[in-house]
Amino acid sequence: MPHTHPVLADFLSFTLSHHPIDIVKGQLTNGVHWHYLGDGxxxxxxxxxxxxxxxxxAGIHGNETAPIELLNTLVQNIATGEQPLAVRLLMLLGNVAAMRxxxxxxxxxxxxxxxxxxQKLPDSPEAQRAANIEEAIAQxxxxxxxxxxxxxxxxxxRPSSFSRFGLLPYQSRPYDAYLLSLLERCDLGALLINHAPAGTFAYHSxxxxxxxSVTLELGKVQPFGQNQLAEFAGINALMRAMVAGTEPTTAAQPYKTFKVVAQLEKHSEDFxxxxxxxxxxxxxxxxxxxxxxxxGYEYxxxxxxxxxxxPNPKVKPGVRAGLMVVEVNN
Structure with missing residues (x-):
């Protein structure tokens, strides 16, 4: 195995250990250029x-560890040349402080x-991180x-009737046909179509x-090291195909489609x-x-x-406490 920078050898461990370094860049033996742009x-x-x-x-919520581990392995495989790279790729670990x-x-x-x-919460550590992430993906x-x-x-x-499902953000333009075809080949049980603008990362991009863009929910929260990553074979194969610029080898599997019809509003602690x-x-x-x-509210x-x-009644007032969805014909 060729020598690799610590950033590439174990991106997750490097990120969790809080290395106070500036931008680092390099080139792999196969000509791939890499840039470490800061935490995660x-x-x-x-x-x-x-x-x-x-x-x-991954890691926009710091305790959602399985996708973080998938991305970490993907970085390692790109670094060693085991994983072909045919696209410009930004790997991003979200709430690093919460991950730690x-x-x-x-x-x-x-x-x-x-x-x-x-911008409404300038003193929040998450607000500062959101601003950093927005700047990174803009560049x-x-x-x-x-x-x-x-x-x-x-x-x-929490448990789910569908252990893996996707959420398309609200957008006024048609959804990308190629992305929809890819989502049929990563073992999803359901796909939700959102009904309104939101503060989510997928909506922002x-x-x-x-x-x-799509948000993918891939199973149950587990601590680092306790995930059964074989359960995520479908999405892992999809990511690797997109990175390599190839078609996924998995067969298409239809999913149920739902549309969001309302979100539950938490106005106060009386919710x-x-x-x-x-x-x-x-x-x-x-x-x-x-x-x-x-x-003054009931649903x-x-x-x-x-x-x-x-459903999450413990959110702060002003934050949605759940989505209500109905099934639609594909």
């Missing part, structure tokens, strides 16, 4: 450039602070000459950089989610079910059946 941000560029640019992000403390976030949910919403995508893609990888904090505390993602409720109440199921996703 690493860029690769093929020797002869590329007209396709890809952002792979093995928690979801320190003060504020980072995935609610993009779309420049961090990366501003240098792009062709198609731009962004996969933001997460794991869920779609809205501000016209990237073809009550009228569901079991351990309710699973995609649990279905019939028309007329009272889902949530708050001061009652108005469609024949609605399912709840990301």
């Amino acid at each position: 941000i690493l860029e690769f560029v093929p020797q002869h450039g590329s007209d396709q640019s890809l952002v792979l992000s 403390q093995n928690c979801r976030y320190l003060q504020d949910d980072l995935n609610r602070l993009f779309d420049h919403r961090h 990366f995508f501003d240098a792009a000459s062709g198609k731009k893609y962004h996969l933001d990888l997460h794991t869920a904090i 779609s809205q501000h950089h016209s990237a073809e 009550v989610l009228n569901l079991p505390s351990d309710v699973a993602n995609f649990t279905a409720y019939p028309k007329g079910t009272l889902i949530a109440t708050d001061q 009652i199921v108005s469609h024949g059946e609605e399912r709840i996703v990301f």
Whole structure:
């Protein structure tokens, strides 16, 4: 194995150990250029450039470790030449401070602070990190000459009827047909289509950089070292194919498609989610079910059946406490 810089040999350990270094760059024996741009941000560029640019992000929530470990292995494989690289690639670990403390976030949910919403919370450590990440992807995508893609990888904090699912951010332009075809080949059970602008990283890259973006939820939160990475073979194969500029070898598997019809609004600490505390993602409720109440607010199921996703009554007031979705025909 050729000698590699500590950044490349173990990107995750290097990031967690808090090395106070400035930008570092180098070139691999196969001509690939790499730039370490600061905490958790690493860029690769093929020797002869590329007209396709890809952002792979994980750890936007610091305790969602499996995707972080997948990206770490991918960095190692690019560094040794085992993984071919045919695209401009930005590898990004999100909430590094929370990763170091093995928690979801320190003060504020980072995935609610993009779309420049961090400007409302200037003293929050997550707000500062959101600003840094926005600057990094702006520089990366501003240098792009062709198609731009962004996969933001997460794991869920509660059980789910679908252990792996994707969320397309709201956008006024059509969704990318090639991305949709790729998502059929990474073992997803469901795909959600969002209904409104949001503070998520995927919405930000779609809205501000016209990237073809998706959030991928890939199973259950586990501590570092306790993930069964074989469970993520589908998304791992997809990422590696996109990095190599090849087609995934997995067969297409149809998923169920849902659209978001509402988000649960937490206005105050009087908010009550009228569901079991351990309710699973995609649990279905019939028309007329009272889902949530708050001061001057209640949410009652108005469609024949609605399912709840990301229920979390413990969020701060002003932050969504869940999404309500309905199934649509593909």
